[in-house]
Amino acid sequence: MKRVNLLAGGPVDQWASELATITTVPGQWITADRGTLRLLQQGVTPTIAVGDFDSITPAEKEQVLAAVSDIRSVQAEKDETDTQLALSIAFEELQADRVVVYGATGGRIDHFLANLFMAVEERFRTVLNRIEMRDRQNTIQFYAPGTYELTKEADKKYLAFIPLVPTTDLNLVDEKYPLTHFDTKVPISWASNEFIGEKAHFNFKTGIVAVIQSKD
Amino acid sequence: MKRVNLLAGGPVDQWASELATITTVPGQWITADRGTLRLLQQGVTPTIAVGDFDSITPAEKEQVLAAVSDIRSVQAEKDETDTQLALSIAFEELQADRVVVYGATGGRIDHFLANLFMAVEERFRTVLNRIEMRDRQNTIQFYAPGTYELTKEADKKYLAFIPLVPTTDLNLVDEKYPLTHFDTKVPISWASNEFIGEKAHFNFKTGIVAVIQSKD
DSSP: OEEEEOSSSSSSGGGGGGGGGGGOSSSEEETTEEEEEHHHHHTTTEEEEOOOSSSOOHHHHHHHHHHHEEOOOOTTTTTHHHHHHHHHHHHHHHOSSSSEEESSSOOOOOEEEEEEEEGGSGGGGGGGGGEEESSSSSSEEEEEEEEEEEOOOOOOEEEEEOOOOOOEEEEEEESSSEEEEEEEOOOOOEEOOOOSEEEEEEEESSEEEEEEEEEE | OEEEEOOOOOGGGOOOGGGGGGGOOOSSSEEEEEEEHHHHHOOOOOOEEEOOTSOHHHHHHHHHHOOOEEEEOTTTTTTOOOOHHHHHHHEEEEEOOOOEEESSSSSSSHHHHHHHHHGSSSGGGGGGGEEEOOOSEEEEEESSSEEEEOOOOTTOOEEEEEEEEEEEEEESSSSSSEEEEEEEEEOOOOEEEESSSSSEEEEBSSSSSEEEEEEO
């Protein structure tokens, strides 16, 4: 299974704990925006960097250009963010089976929501369940209609189910707070649920559901 | 115009800068969850506190019970968060013309999304444009279909338009990156737009749009 890590430009103080020893994180890296400089500063060189690096200093830009052999820019006429392009490249060119996205949360909420809502874009529909976003307190995964088994992360206490688009017949089978045949036309965050054991099961008929494991 | 402030339980390090001198913030306060203890610690007593205070120490709970004369709990059978109930009370009982929500962002993403998606609930539809969420880097406002003029906040650089539900005919008239007759069936964050002058105009026909002013 080929894992690719994507580092976006969100604040470092929200990074998932495993980035403290980033060189031990398995898989190659692709970076977007400020993620490129930050990864280089950690001693890791991305396979591909996306961005025009206009918001960093000329010296920093030199450093990026010298270190990274494959740099891509979003075409100005395309309504696409660097992170969206990086995610596309991770699946299409790097042939990722799984992309773990870091630096996608915290700080500017318009950025975070742009990252979160990548999951509802048509082009990512077939790879939805292979995208994972991780930060200091949260792991976010995405699901297309179907029946699923979740495994509890040891350091997380809470479990949330978040229909991002109109969703039908959501069933939380064996969670602390069950839900049966739930339909919604608007997005909703069923927060603060919990695993009873090590596994939890859910299913739904139409829509897209984000699942978040989190801790305080 | 009656302003009510709502303090939810999000992390203090994400608080909007005006909470550094919280006693000068105009309007009465209603609190939810951990917001109650935090407000008391700042020397301000809320008019109403919502929560069962099970996650704080017995000594802290004593402090809350001694200080706050009006304490409410969400009924266990209602699928409602403390913050949702507090927002309802602010409009219905405290007769707020405007509710400024603090502590609604940062930390656990399931909590943040529950707060954000309050805006799409049917019960808040008529008061949508009177809700504002503020943190260290972001101000979020909500709009029902119509034509609007926005005023730039002096300390913010970026402007984002975020249809939260299926939305039609969104027009960004005089922003740095205009948009015409945009329809979407899924949520999307048009991030990193900017004001050209001090005012910006937009309109849309159906849906709900969040507008975020932010800074890095």
